[in-house]
Amino acid sequence: MQAARHIRQLAGDSAVYGLSGVVDRLVAVLLIPLYTRVFTQADLGVLSLLDVTVTLAATVAVLGLDSASSRWYYDSADENDRRATIASSFWCQLAAAVLLAAVLLIFAPWLSRWFTGSADHASLVRLAAITIPLTTVTRVWNGLLRYQRRPWATLVLSTVRALGRVGLIVWFVVFCRYALPGVFLGRITNLTALSIVGIVLLWPWLRLSRFDLGRLKAMLRFGLPLAPAALGIWVMASSDRFILVALCDRAEVGMYDMAAKLSTVIALGIAAFQQAWTPLAYSILHEKNVERTYARVLDVYSLVGCAMATAVVLFGPLLFRVMTTEPFYPAVSCLPALVFAHFFAGAHFLAGLASRIAKRSMPLAWSVGLGAAVNVVLNFALIPLWGRDGAALATLLSYVATTIYLFAASRGHHPIPYRWSALLGCLAMSAGLILTARLWVPPMSPVGLAVRAALLLAFVPLGYWPIGLRWSHLRPTRTKTDSPNS
Known part of the structure; x- marks a missing residue:
């Protein structure tokens, strides 16, 4: 049947x-024994607030184009048409991510005071902001592999990303003793290396000459109504941290x-x-x-x-x-x-x-x-x-x-x-x-x-x-x- x-x-x-998914998401679980032995409950509260803030910015930067590109990708079997879809989606997401990262860099002292009561953690906010545009390449890369129905290639990418992230965070936190900044330094180093490799490998798909403004407008008409939906998902999954820190x-x-x-x-x-x-x-x-x-x-x-x-x-x-x-x-x-x-x-x-x-x-x-x-x-x-x-x-x-x-x-x-x-x-x-x-x-x-x-x-x-x-x-x-x- x-x-x-x-x-x-x-x-x-x-x-x-x-x-x-296990390899990629298991990073958060594998790091728990380290985090609970190195950081206090309050430290992990600060880390959580920074993480959900970065997630919010990254979610907004997508503009619903992840769902739109997956839908448009299968509308045509023509390779050039599919590349126009991927390139248009990527450059729009990257521009939005850079803009949002700049906003966080500017308002880092204010966000630090909101999270911790002082501006002492502004450097943490700035480090967290740098990761936002770096995630764009790996997100588009992973999405393209899924559209092409290449699960084993997706597994390799996730494994390299996960192992690199864990290893670098352990290095900066345990061996370099950088505490909370070490978490973000490990992430930045890992994402930077992956982004360079990803751009080189995906350049036939990402080159600016393939950018199609008409295609982007069509995808945004479909995707933008989903952007508030993505924001709503963030609210359901993460906004409670801000309410918890305010009320508790x-x-x-x-x-x-x-x-x-x-x-x-x-x-x-x-x-x-x-x-x-x-x-x-x-x-x-x-x-x-x-x-x-x-x-x-x-x-x-x-x-x-x-x-x-x-x-x-x-x-x-x-x-x-x-x-x-x-x-x-x-x-x-x-x-x-x-x-x-x-x-x-x-x-x-x-x-x-x-x-x-x-x-x-x-x-x-x-x-x-x-x-x-x-x-x-x-x-x-x-x-x-x-x-x-x-x-x-x-x-x-x-x-x-x-x-x-x-x-x-x-x-x-x-x-x-x-x-x-x-x-x-x-x-x-x-x-x-x-x-x-x-x-x-x-x-x-x-x-x-x-x-x-x-x-x-x-x-x-x-x-x-x-x-x-x-x-x-x-x-x-x-x-x-x-x-x-x-």
């Missing part, structure tokens, strides 16, 4: 992209950020799925009965995603013991909400497929705007009550709201027969197993860990029933119109 063939293809690409302190931000970093364990798999699914979904767009494939992907995502989220939550206390130090152990209370926020972020990505196919970006923008508004309101309401746990709950509820809205809003653009019982059934299984462990199973004793492992193993047969997924769905079968030799 078509759906089975495409799901197996998606699984194969996701496995390789998964390795790429930098140490609370550091604790929360540590839980957020450890919750990205599930994001590794979800990011791999997203990177593999986008080009595959567009490339099979004109095949017969493709809607059945799209619907079946949500079934598979529900089962696998909920199983992964349940595993991270059940073994969260062990994860904190292994990766952090004792002052950070209480932050494990944030983990369940943050982990399932990642799950709903992946579901939101699936929900927007119909709108992307129809080249209708406004439902995506409105959905994220709703989520951002819910997030900000709930952060101000819940953080005074529960601190970092309130921020985690606000993040989860905002992703739930935006996902529900987008599924509802996208139905009229490209109808896809999703089975909601599969998604809801898997979520119910996860909630039941996690609640059972929380109420009756010790978190760290050998017996408790064994019981938690048994609960996790029980998820597969329990989830198998509500989702209705059978191995026959993934096994190719011939139809009456199939040729025996096809």
Whole structure:
């Protein structure tokens, strides 16, 4: 069957992209033992605030052109036309990134006072700003490899980037003893080297002669409505740090950020799925009965995603013991909400497929705007009550709201027969197993860990029933119109 063939293809690409995502995102996890032993909670709070500021600037600099370029790339099989798409997107993003970096350089003392109460950390803000334009080359490079369906090349790029980043940060922080500035010096050195190599290798795609103003205008008309959406995603994922530092302190931000970093364990798999699914979904767009494939992907995502989220939550206390130090152990209370926020972020990505196919970006923008508004309101309401746990709950509820809205809003653009019982059934299984462990199973004793492992193993047969997924769905079968030799 078509759906089975495409799901197996998606699984194969996701496995390789998964390795790429693991290698790249694992940097944040691998550096946790170093950070928690070298820096205080307040130091990590400052680092988190700088990171989310840089992420905000980099998000704005994209201008929605990442989504637009992926959509326009597949509109033509002509190599020169595709190169015009990539070059136009790259030079616009680079110009925007340089402009935003200049703004941060100018306002560095003011931002330092906002984050820390003094201008002493202005140099950190300036170092962080330098990384913004440097990320443009690697972002476009990685995107092009995905468009070309070259997962192994993506894996090599991610591996080199990750190993270089970890090694250089360890060198500057541990051996050179540069403390927080060493983190940014390591990043700058790594990104500079990769940018030089990337420009040389991609120059046939990036040369200015390929820049097409008309193509850029068309892509911006599609992408700019997504720019506020990208900003809204940043609000849902990161703005709570600023509210936490305003209503609590930098140490609370550091604790929360540590839980957020450890919750990205599930994001590794979800990011791999997203990177593999986008080009595959567009490339099979004109095949017969493709809607059945799209619907079946949500079934598979529900089962696998909920199983992964349940595993991270059940073994969260062990994860904190292994990766952090004792002052950070209480932050494990944030983990369940943050982990399932990642799950709903992946579901939101699936929900927007119909709108992307129809080249209708406004439902995506409105959905994220709703989520951002819910997030900000709930952060101000819940953080005074529960601190970092309130921020985690606000993040989860905002992703739930935006996902529900987008599924509802996208139905009229490209109808896809999703089975909601599969998604809801898997979520119910996860909630039941996690609640059972929380109420009756010790978190760290050998017996408790064994019981938690048994609960996790029980998820597969329990989830198998509500989702209705059978191995026959993934096994190719011939139809009456199939040729025996096809």
